[in-house]
Amino acid sequence: MSFKQYVTSRTFFLQLLAAFAILFVLGYLFMHWLTFTTDHGNEITVPDLRKLTVEKAEEKLDELDLDYVVLDSVDFVADYPKHSVVTQDPVPGAKVKEDRKIYLKINSSGFTQVRMPDLVEKTYRQAVPTLKALGLEEGKITYKPYLGKDMVLEMRFNGKKLKAGEKVWKSSKIDLVLGDGKVVFEEAEDTTATKTETPENGGE
Incomplete structure (x- = not known):
């Protein structure tokens, strides 16, 4: 039987069909094994x-x-x-x-502590972001006579004046004392009087 007659014969088609069936079964078994080993579908x-x-x-x-x-x-x-x-x-x-x-x-079991930054003579706009960056919060704002408006004069916590470098708990509310931009004329007058009296005292 020639090759052409063989590939067109019934025997060749039966063998080809059997080969496809074997490949299909092997592929199915492989995928089933892969699913089992990777636990696919059971996430x-x-x-x-x-x-x-x-x-x-x-x-x-x-x-x-x-x-x-x-x-x-x-x-x-x-x-x-x-x-x-x-x-x-x-x-x-x-x-x-x-x-x-x-x-x-x-x-963690509690708040961590941070060191107070030096905010004195910084503006309010500079002070607040600095506090927040350290995990602190802005507290009560009060004003006192001072030429520099909104300039930080004091930092306080629970009524106590703070110094730069002192430790406070994170999330603490820090009160700020700011300048109101006004000049106290009485103090200016007292200063003038003192300067005037000094030469006289020196003369005596």
């Missing part, structure tokens, strides 16, 4: 662990066959309980595989 939804203690978060993750790693603590966040989860990665609602590690950051 786990990451729960929301925020505001939970590490112990509670661990219990919740154990139920879902997930693991966790505590990365570190973050500066105290007032809206979250102490030692509770503040952030997590992956985020809540993400789809992950079994035994996936969830990375946690925990709220």
Whole structure:
């Protein structure tokens, strides 16, 4: 039988059909094995662990066959309980595989302290952003006679005058005493009187 007769024969078509069937079965078995080994279709939804203690978060993750790693603590966040989860990665609602590690950051036990910046003789517009950058808040604003309008004259916390470099708790409200841009003429008169009297005293 010639090659042309063979490829057009019934035997060739039956063998070709059998080869396609074998390839199809092998492909199906491979995809089934791949699905089984990668656990495809059995993804786990990451729960929301925020505001939970590490112990509670661990219990919740154990139920879902997930693991966790505590990365570190973050500066105290007032809206979250102490030692509770503040952030997590992956985020809540993400789809992950079994035994996936969830990375946690925990709220610290309390406020951290910062050193007061030197705001004296700076303008109000300069002082407020500086306070906020350090995690401090603007408190009560009062004025006193001083030629420089809105110039910071004093920094206070709970009525106590602060100096640059002193430590205060983050999120503290810092009161500022500003100049009102006015000159006290009485003081100017007293100063003039003093200067006038000095030569006379010196003459005696």
